[in-house]
Amino acid sequence: MEFQGYRRKTGKVGIRNHVLVFPTVVCSSEVARMISEKVPGSVYAIHGGGCGHVGEDKEQVIRTMLGICSHGNVASVLLVANGCEAIPPETLIPDLEKMGQPYDVVSVQEDGGTPGCVEKGVKIVQKMVEEAGKLKREAIPLSELILGCECGGSDAFSGLTANPSLGIAADKLIADGGTAIFSETTEMLGCEKILARRAVDDKVAQDIYDAIANAEKTAMSGGVDIRGTQPSPGNIKGGLSSIEEKSLGCIRKGGNTTIMQVVKYAEHPVRKGLIIMDATAADVMNDTGLLAAGCHVIVFTTGRGTPVGANIAPVLKVSTNSVLYNKMTPNMDVNAGVIVDGEGTLETVGQEIFDKVVACANGEMSKAEALGHREFDIHFRMII
Amino acid sequence: MKPKAILIDTKDNVATAFQDLSKGDTVTVSLEGREATATLVQDIPFGHKFALSPIGMHEPVIKYGEPIGLATQAIDAGQHVHVHNMESQKGRGDK
Numbered sequence: 001m002e003f004q005g006y007r008r009k010t011g012k013v014g015i016r017n018h019v020l021v022f023p024t025v026v027c028s029s030e031v032a033r034m035i036s037e038k039v040p041g042s043v044y045a046i047h048g049g050g051c052g053h054v055g056e057d058k059e060q061v062i063r064t065m066l067g068i069c070s071h072g073n074v075a076s077v078l079l080v081a082n083g084c085e086a087i088p089p090e091t092l093i094p095d096l097e098k099m100g101q102p103y104d105v106v107s108v109q110e111d112g113g114t115p116g117c118v119e120k121g122v123k124i125v126q127k128m129v130e131e132a133g134k135l136k137r138e139a140i141p142l143s144e145l146i147l148g149c150e151c152g153g154s155d156a157f158s159g160l161t162a163n164p165s166l167g168i169a170a171d172k173l174i175a176d177g178g179t180a181i182f183s184e185t186t187e188m189l190g191c192e193k194i195l196a197r198r199a200v201d202d203k204v205a206q207d208i209y210d211a212i213a214n215a216e217k218t219a220m221s222g223g224v225d226i227r228g229t230q231p232s233p234g235n236i237k238g239g240l241s242s243i244e245e246k247s248l249g250c251i252r253k254g255g256n257t258t259i260m261q262v263v264k265y266a267e268h269p270v271r272k273g274l275i276i277m278d279a280t281a282a283d284v285m286n287d288t289g290l291l292a293a294g295c296h297v298i299v300f301t302t303g304r305g306t307p308v309g310a311n312i313a314p315v316l317k318v319s320t321n322s323v324l325y326n327k328m329t330p331n332m333d334v335n336a337g338v339i340v341d342g343e344g345t346l347e348t349v350g351q352e353i354f355d356k357v358v359a360c361a362n363g364e365m366s367k368a369e370a371l372g373h374r375e376f377d378i379h380f381r382m383i384i
Numbered sequence: 385m386k387p388k389a390i391l392i393d394t395k396d397n398v399a400t401a402f403q404d405l406s407k408g409d410t411v412t413v414s415l416e417g418r419e420a421t422a423t424l425v426q427d428i429p430f431g432h433k434f435a436l437s438p439i440g441m442h443e444p445v446i447k448y449g450e451p452i453g454l455a456t457q458a459i460d461a462g463q464h465v466h467v468h469n470m471e472s473q474k475g476r477g478d479k
Binding site: 161191194243248249339 | 386449
């Protein structure tokens with residue numbers, strides 16, 4: 001099966017053709033926004049990173065910035081520097097050059113403060129948008145598509161309707177040779193053995209054990225033992241009997257196939273098939289990590305409701321129940337609540353999600369895009 | 385018609401109630417060609433599980449195609465399956 005997408009000089013493929021205005025630091029975020037808002041057809045990011053990072057955290061922020069700036073959905077990028085940040089454009093440029101990603105740079109300190117920088121940036125971005133407009137979609141095999149699987153604002157139906165349906169869609173994409181990434185390591189607690197049994201080899205099995213043990217350790221370093229609350233008294237009242245059951249309801253959103261690789265936050269997988277990204281469960285930070293890891297589109301299941309999208313990719317929302325769907329129809333792309341209503345099954349909703357993903361890859365807008373949702377947030381642990 | 389319960393994986397030995405169900409109700413669930421029927425021997429609240437077939441003591445309770453814990457006593461088909469008759473295999477350093 002094929003979709004109509006963009007093939008980039010970087011070797012990546014895209015399903016959107018964005019020109020991205022990207023601040024290298026929180027200090028130049030507003031300038032980036034001002035530039036982008038003056039040029040229709042461009043998108044921007046606002047984030048709190050770029051300075052004060054150390055060690056692994058710094059590597060993670062750089063990896064995220066590079067993954068976003070060189071994303072297949074991004075035709076070209078304007079880096080907006082302040083000028084004295086810890087992660088200046090010079091940190092990113094060698095990799096962008098090596099990959100062949102078109103870029104340019106403006107600096108608040110060097111280009112005349114806010115007005116001068118905005119003026120210079122607008123001219124560059126106008127040209128970038130013009131250039132991007134010349135690119136045409138072409139047929140690309142579905143095996144090159146990467147799907148991000150996310151859940152947030154979960155409810156009692158999440159593990160029964162939307163997540164298993166999304167899992168069926170992920171299985172279908174992987175059967176076509178494609179890739180799906182699921183994440184949120186804290187929600188895998190109790191499923192170590194189950195996931196490790198599905199690993200392609202011993203190394204991946206060990207990576208799964210390590211990632212989950214580490215999530216447990218991180219949680220306990222805050223002075224709490226998350227196992228004591230998993231499942232919570234409310235979960236038990238709702239019918240969940242063990243942490244395995246609760247976690248299985250979460251991980252089912254990735255489907256049932258062999259786990260090919262465990263990657264870090266914002267790390268590109270080198271294998272196709274089902275991938276675990278070892279990362280935070282915070283929704284927008286997780287979405288940003290999934291995109292930086294190469295996901296072209298995210299499917300996001302929700303029981304309580306959430307409006308979030310992303311600046312460079314479609315985020316498709318799947319409601320777990322019809323009450324939410326009726327309350328937030330403008331935000332919801334698929335309603336898995338039909339399974340409870342007797343108007344659908346896991347298989348029919350799974351097929352509907354899969355069809356939506358392919359339609360989105362072909363250019364159809366997600367509700368989040370149409371509504372103007374552009375959420376973005378880089379995960380890091382501390383700033384010093 | 386609104387389904388009374390859902391079967392998530394063909395390997396499961398429990399189903400989950402989609403509405404409050406009453407003792408004596410006969411519930412049929414199906415998925416990918418597998419069909420299972422149980423007559424409830426007690427009330428099952430929405431979101432809670434009941435056994436589709438007998439589960440022996442210390443045998444796994446299967447949902448999502450995987451063990452979610454072990455039965456702490458023999459469980460009959462149609463019986464409520466929850467923390468009173470099954471337990472997690474995780475976090476039991478005392479065992």
